[in-house]
Amino acid sequence: MARKQSDYLAALLSEDSDAVSTAADAPATMQADRGDRARGTTLLGRESALARVASGEVRQVTQLLLDPARVRVWPGNARSYAHLSEETCRELIDSLIAEGGQKVPAVVRRVEGDPVHDYEVIAGTRRHWAISWLRAHSYPDMQFVAQVAQIDDEAAFRLADIENRARSDVSDLERARNYAEALKAHYGNHLTRMAERLKLSKGWLSKMLKVAALPEAVIAAFASPAEVQLKPGYALAQALDDKDKAVAIRKEAARLSREQTSRRDERRPALPAPDVLKALMAAPEANSAKPQPLxxxxxxxxxxxxxxxxxxxxxxxxxxxxxxxxxxxxxxxxxxxxxxxxxxxxxxxxx
Missing domain, CATH: 3.30.1310 (Ybab; Chain: A;)
Structure with missing residues (x-):
């Protein structure tokens, strides 16, 4: 993931540079001439780079050691910060302890007008949470390592999306809802444009957006929103397009939601996702007979x-x-x- 992130930032902040090659067996005079040319090229390259930075053509990236308390999480990220826990971040926490700190920097950008925060996390939400947790649990000197980038919201969304694609703990429903929000916020509701920018299949993205539209009343039938996966979620969303089926599915979802609540209160195992999905999809068939009067x-x-x-x-x-x-x-x-x-x-x- 770190390599993908680095590659992405390199593309985002890339600048052309002239290659300078040397040959070990070249005559000394040629090497001297070449060295002079290389120094000249380097100076010209620096002047060119500085000019491009000043003009805004190239955006600078700076790496800092930050107090995570002064860094907020960008709301455009798909990952739910509230659902992170010691359990879900245990492997990362152990890695940070073993390595003596954070080796892979997060990506942040500066914020203005917020007296509590100086930066916001674009990519690296889990690292921010883990460092914050460690500082509160016997490692007060842990620092949040971050690259500071000047990028707009659309570029920030693409960067966060690249990181989240490799994370199994970001659920399909979280990503789907994130895509639905980004479609309106960054792409003017143009699905084709969004798919092109993210380098995703238009058909696959369309399915994700369909899953994002699942109503909360139906999601509540599952033990956790994270259990709603793309393939079964898409089939469920399609079934809800049928008004007659939707009534039966919603009714069954309400019953299952009450059952899940009862199981949580009694500390019993939750109904597994496959069983919930099977019951929801079978509800229209089970209710095909004339309903009893209410x-x-x-x-x-x-x-x-x-x-x-x-x-x-x-x-x-x-x-x-x-x-x-x-x-x-x-x-x-x-x-x-x-x-x-x-x-x-x-x-x-x-x-």
Missing amino acids: VMNLQRTGRPLVSLQSSNRQGVTLRLHAGSGADIEDVLNGVRNILVTLDAEGRGLQP
Whole structure:
């Protein structure tokens, strides 16, 4: 990864230079002449390089030792900083301890108008987290090593993306959502342009963006968003395009989400992702029969209190049953329970 990052930065900050060659067996006079020419070329090259830097054609890169507390994480990166932990960074932490510090620099850029931070991390989020953790756990002298680059948001996104492609702990869903945000922020919603800039297949990128659109109510059926992978996630997103199937999938997702919550509260193992996906995809078939009417009964009498008559784009129609023995508070609770159920199934009142 370090080599890819270095290659990328080299391309981003490249400058042409003249090659100077010498031959060991050349006559001394020729070597002297060549040395004079080389020194002249070097001086000209330096003047040219300085001129190009001054004009903005070439952007300088500086490496610094930083206090990670003065460095924030750029929000355009796909990696979720909040989900990093000692467990997920254990290998990196051990490596930093064994090597006596950080050997591969991160890439940062200077920020303005932030009294708390001087820089933000473009590539190297895990290194920032690990150094911060070490400084808080018996290694207060650890420094965050970073290259300071002057790059715009689009170039920063491409650089962060290159680093994240080699990281297995950046989930497909995280990357997909990052691509969806970048498509609007950096590429004016032009998919072809984005694919060309990232050197990605347009078809593959289209699938990632499809996965990014999965609703949170469906994602909640999984133990963690990180379990949503590209291939099954794309199939699930396609199924949700069918309105009839979507109702059944959302209803099953609500049930699975409650089950996952119950398992977490009881410290039981979560439902595995393959089982969750299988249940979601099978939901339309299981609910192909005419659905049972949605009715809320008054618990103390067992009589119908509120029932659903219809739910569509025009609104929700409910029937309040007479003779249930309910008071106003009972009726309001019944209406609320039906609306909550409809919302979980994706059939509720849409804003």
